[in-house]
Amino acid sequence: MKFKVSAELEYDIKAPSTLILNIHALITAHQKVLHEELTIEPPIKIEELNAMNGENRFARLVTEEAGLVKIKYEALVDNYYEVKDHSNVQELPVSSFDASVLPYLNPSRYCQSDKLSRLAFNTFGHIESSFEKVFAITDWIYKHVEYLSGSTDSETSAYDTVTQQAGVCRDFAHLGIALCRALTIPARYFTGYAYQLNPPDFHACFEAYLGGDWVLFDATRLIPLNGLVKIATSRDAADASIASIFGDVYCSNIKVSCDYVGEEPFVPIYYTRSIFDGVTYY
Template sequence: MRIEVDVAMEYELGAERVVFLTLEAAATTGQRIAESRLQIAGARLARIPGESGIGERVAARLPEARMRLDYHARIDVTRRERALEGLTAAPWHDLPAEAMTYLRPSRFCQSDLFETFAIRHFGRHPGGARVAAIRDWVRSELDYVPGASSAATTAIDTFTTRQGVCRDYAHMLCALCRATDIPARYVSVYAPGVEPPDFHAVAQVWLEDGWHIVDPTGMAGAESAVVIAVGRDAYDTAFMENRGAARMLSQSVSVRRG
């Protein structure tokens, strides 16, 4: 499936005029970059590999306080949706190194605190059926409420309030999967049909032969999601990082089928 992405943003920065940006579609398994163009007025750019070698961070050094950015890309998504229930899970001691990191608790996914709950509620299901049960539980138990959470909200907070946005849904799913020995990582994506249109968060779980996309909000499918970056949680995949003040003047994200 051909997906087209356009991002435009303008920010007013403080004294620190260096920002790290993670917003370009990644050249990774299941998708091919047909066209990619990132323009940041007057900036000097350097590139750094993303977490787990997926995608890149762009370090932009700006000549003035205002950052004006435009990004356009066309991506061919070649992966197919697979039924989770038919996929097997390896025991934790047989997992490859690339998956082991995503079994551990992280800042926003305190999986060690969910072990008793997760095993009691989902432990009877094998492999991918367990992930499907967790996905369905998160989707049914949480209410999608913009503004109900913040950048500091953790999976424990979301479990308590039962409200949040895509970020919180993904954290919740990752924490519960890890608590039952299924590796899960947080993934930032572009996807058509996301409301409101924005950077979107899903998860990937390690089952059988590799990573599989799971979206507990139900807004994005594996066959149309464009992976930007992966990490332990949202801390690893922020679309913009800087060490000083940053005030948003405008921002728009457009994702559509090509």
């Protein structure tokens, strides 16, 4: 499935600073970047960095002078997903997990699974199927947490979201991750470009490790599951921030787009009560 994505960012630089951007489409065996271009006005020294685990592509910008910096990223991406029946997948023992999966079992800055273990077991512990557990988690979040723009900030954690019962996509994702980890289901943060998201923006959801696959879930229900272009996966948003700023810098504008440009008609996929198929995103 082919998507054309773009991100336009403007920063008001007050003093020499460094910006680390995380807006490039991830290159994987099943997500190919057919074309991409990063332009910066005025021209600034830039360096591309790849995370050691291969789950992020960073661009590091070093600014020497004050002024307005405009950044534009455009890419044509061809990605692949697979729909599988995960309804009868048996829960894997921790002893069988690959070492790369183990970090996604532990509490992290925004996903305090240790503080939410009682809630997780009392609410979802009786469900036998691992997939249905995660589906029930996303369904519970959708029903009990109000999607409310501007209701949270960069300090808001999964534990805060439970008490406030409001948040945005990153808060929905963090809560889903924390509840999964509390049930010994590895889960990781997913950020990307999203087709049909209104208003257009970067989007966050999460993946749960089920039967040897990373399966995508989105408790917001704002976008089709097959309408995503992956930027990064990580323990939580602390490791997958769109921009990490070091210096006196103010973001003055963000514009994001994601358009489907495939030859076949786009058929959206959502999870429903009657469909227990998992979307595995590569």
